[in-house]
Amino acid sequence: MTNVAIILILIISVITDVRHRKILNMVTLPAILLAFIYYSFVSGLEGFLYSGEGFLVGLGLLIIPFVLGGIGAGDVKLLAAIGAWKGTTFVSYTGIYSGLLGGLIAIVLLLKRKELSYTIKQMLFSAVVLKSTNGSLLVNDEMPRALSLPYAVPIALGVLATFLLETFG
Template sequence: MVYSLLIVLSSVCAFTDYKFRKILNMITFPAIFVGLLYWTINDGLQGMVTWGAGLIVGLLLLIVPFVLGGMGAGDVKMLAMVGALAGAKFVFMSFLFGAIIAGLFCFYYLFVLKGSRKDYIPYGVFISIGVFIQIYLEVGVS
């Protein structure tokens, strides 16, 4: 169930980031709360620890780029949402895959297409790609 929810929410966040340059609080905040309910109902106190660890890891991974001005607050909240729903390991691996894809895209954009460093790059799209890759690796395709 969590993976299905993550696919939908990540897709919505990627779309709004790409189209409107905004990741909506009305998506991320309720999803973080749903993660708390999900983990608490399924695993009790240990579930709350899983939720908290995922949330904190998600926040910490992008807080420095955000503070330095290279990342929007929506990206930070989106990654925290992923962590709250799927846990620390999942969000960390999603982040790594998304960062690798984003790096390759930026290299191509800057050096092959001759884009500008000042152009907006919707990082929520790359977070979503990282989530999709991690779900695929954990679940596979039947």
């Protein structure tokens, strides 16, 4: 039951994130609520706490990247929903695999755009290139376009990796 719920949530979220760059509240918020209701019904207070702890870990894993502007709120809610359904251990592994796979996808995209060496140089020297003009600092707007990745894709791949780990690990 829980795996079916996760798969449905991910399919919808990946499609909307790839097409429209948005993970819908009408998917993530009911998913979170249904997880709490399901586990509360099945296991009472213990189930509610299981779902709540998973939710908080999922939320916590992406809250800092969200605050720093690296990802959207939908990504945070999606991982929190996964945590509410699958618990702390599953969402922790999913978060790790999502980060690794997202980084790998970003490297492939940068290689394809022939911007990997430039990006590495930028990361080593400075995230923002500053110029001094008459004593004032200006942001250099000659930087290439930012790399954008619909993060529901690495999250879905992270879930798949965690499913595989559970099954074969």
